[in-house]
Amino acid sequence: MRRRFVLLTFMGLLMSFGELLGGEMKSRPVTIKGVVTNFAEAKGWIPSDAYLQLVLHVSPKGRLDVTVTHTSRGVTMSSSLPKTSMPEAGSTWAFSFDCKDLDDGTYVIAVQLAATAANRPVLVQRGQQTLEIRVSKRTGPTLDVGDVTIPAP
Helix, strand or coil, X not given: CHHHHHHHHHHHHHHHHHHHCXXXXXXXXXXXXXXXXXXXXXXXXXXXXXXXXXXXXXXXXXXXXXXXXXXXXXXXXXXXXXXXXXXXCCCCEEEEEEEEEEECEEEEEEEECECCHHHCCECEEHHHEECCEEECCCCCCEEEEEEEECCXX
């Protein structure tokens, strides 16, 4: 009986360790929402056709998965993930991304077509720290990132 318990415990630990070392990547439905609090000011430095888009920043294997392109219209980051258009009015920009199958990894929210601070076209948190969204097996169905800002150029 004790031998069976030890064997089952060992197998459980081995399977958990395997997941940590790059077990199969999972996809899950996740809604990511938040509010851009400096939208009224940001309208002065982002184009009217700018939009927010979810971008895979770092894969679970530690690989940087983004390409930044500089054009005459602004900076874009490569992504095929959900996006949301800029509202026509208001002092804040409430956004929500409904993702049906979001893979594990670290994500950022790009301000597409914007030329922002240090060519870093991503939303930032208080203290100008890049907003990084980590999705894993512990992620619930809704992630509220709270108040964020668009960095000034």
